[in-house]
Amino acid sequence: MTVGKKRRRAILGMGAGMARSARAVDRVFLPVVAGAALFTMLAAIFHKQIQNIISPPKPTEEPLEPKTDLTAYIVDKAPTTDPDSPIWDKISPKRISLADQSIIKPLKLKVPEEPVKVRVAHDGEWIAFLLEWPDRTVDTRAIKVTEFRDACAVMITSYPAPLEARFMGTQHTPATILHWKADWQIDIEEGFQDLEKAFPNVSADMYPLLKESIISGKPPKTVDIPGFARIGLAGMWAGNPISQPSKDVPVEKIIAMGPATITTLPTQDAVGWGRWRDGFWRVVLAKKMKASDTMAGEVELERGRMYSTAFAVWFGEEGDTGARKNPSMLHTLYIE
């Protein structure tokens, strides 16, 4: 019995010793195993990534269908100048988020809370975009130094386009831009917004070359200034489209090949119209699908094809002008 006890104790003691040894081994071995497993897993991931970089996977034979963000629906007659046309009610709007402008200084870092709603229709000859966005104030004047207009723009370029084409195209991807200006529309609707609109009590005693035109101390209307005297209006004299008092349409058709390159196209055949109601602007911008200025790079639009498009909004009350704007990302546009 005694022997048996001793033996048992010995066995138990040995077992306890083995257990102690095993615990010691565990403390070293298990972290090593776990670490090795983690290392292997990470190495496998990195290996795959490196492999993808060195030899990227080849595209499948049949490219994936591009995702259509916007569709230009076929209609009998595109409502090119009517933002309230019932045709628009038949098209469900696409909500396009507006971003900050954080690429080209000066930046605009404030982002609108609400997206712009976009509808697109075409009739085979004209393509029309309806942009709708909330704006608390109507800013339709740019006469005083601190007055800035509300405005919006549609940019169309080829598909696929590089990501940087979002900022008014690139050197190899020219962008056609339709730019609607609220003050231009009022110039058409109510007549050129002259000096007197911002400064009602303005008086004049003499403008060289225009002595006879000053009646009762009031300056002559700008639209009435004869050609020879327009030399005193340098921008107008130089043919700057911004400076012309007589306007036919509130939409300017522009070509651009990147920031700071926008150029008014020779053929100004884009049309459009805007209406502000209950805190919302609804603006139609339209162009002919067949390009008038192909030599200058204007985009030609064809049915059944995909294009790249982007949108931008300027809020006059926030001092938006030029680069101070809220642009969207680049989207795809399919023409039905």
Added chain:
Amino acid sequence: MVKVYNWQIGREMDYWYEESRPRRQAAAVFDTNKCIACQTCTVACKTTWTSGKGQEYMYWNNVETKPWGSYPMGWDVNILKMLGPQRWAFEGDRYVYKGKTIFEAASPSERVLGYLPNDLDYAYPNRGEDETNDILVEDKFYLRIPHDLWFFYLPRICNHCTYPACLASCPRLSIYKRKEDGIVLVDQARCRGYRECVQACPYKKVFYNHVTRISEKCVLCYPAVEKGIWPRCMRTCIGKIRMFGYLNTPENADPENPLDFLVHVKKVGLPILPQLGLEPNIYYIPPIHVGNMNFLKMLFGPGVDQAIQTYNKAIAGRDIELVAALLLNVSTDRIMTKFKVIGSSEVAGYDENGHEVVRIPLKEPAVVRPFYDERLQVYRHNIT
């Protein structure tokens, strides 16, 4: 931003574009001690360039009374307040500006530190005219030098800066500096009226046309300058305060060039608000009777003391060459690139072809007529 060297602040600074100096830089020196605020320059410019509709409020050339006058209102104090501390230190052989320029102080979202004046700021071009620095009280009317009570006139045009803020701010690239003469222009066909330049120019010398809805600025009468003739505001100056020509950089200064002589050799011509960092090219001889030197140093930089000493020496007759150079002010409408004192009684100016375009006496001859004219049998009074 890239690093460029601005000799007026004695150091490199950040600028939007790389250093690209013109082949020669049109520049001018205005002697504030001689300006009488007659506004002839203002009117000459107004009738030549800004008499069109939409330009009614514009003065490409204006004359304001310092310290209180300003057009547009508060243009100088506003930008200086925005800029923060402006400290200079003398290092080696020059003053170095230790504060920030308007390019360095711009917020991360802007190209240039600036602000847009409103239409009321432009409504009082003569505000502060002839107002002294302090309230007039009887016991202050004694003649003391420098004056306890003072003011001076400051004629201002576009500075056609070496590092123009208007040019840097334009995202449209509508503003350019001509390589041939350094004149800064707004392309009237290209500008789209963003007004970034109006906001950026700290001197507020770019204007928005109410009718054409684009920006305009002083053109330094480039059609005349191209023909070797002074700009209108300069050549009509009846106070003869102005010297127009071409200015070299300090290391290339030519002592025979009247502009280089006044700015680099004698250092009496000082830039206006050099701490802003634009390297402006209209220079000012500071007023010698202003009591507040800190005000002058704020306006013209740390070289004011030396400029005033040098100028005083000249008017005391102890620097004939400087007197000669100053006498050439508005003595001709031809651009001079050289001048020379002839003997000790005359000074001559030469155009870029070496032709003498003007010669004037250092001292106007005085003729004293007899009180009784025998020939005409009349009594005469010398009235001048």
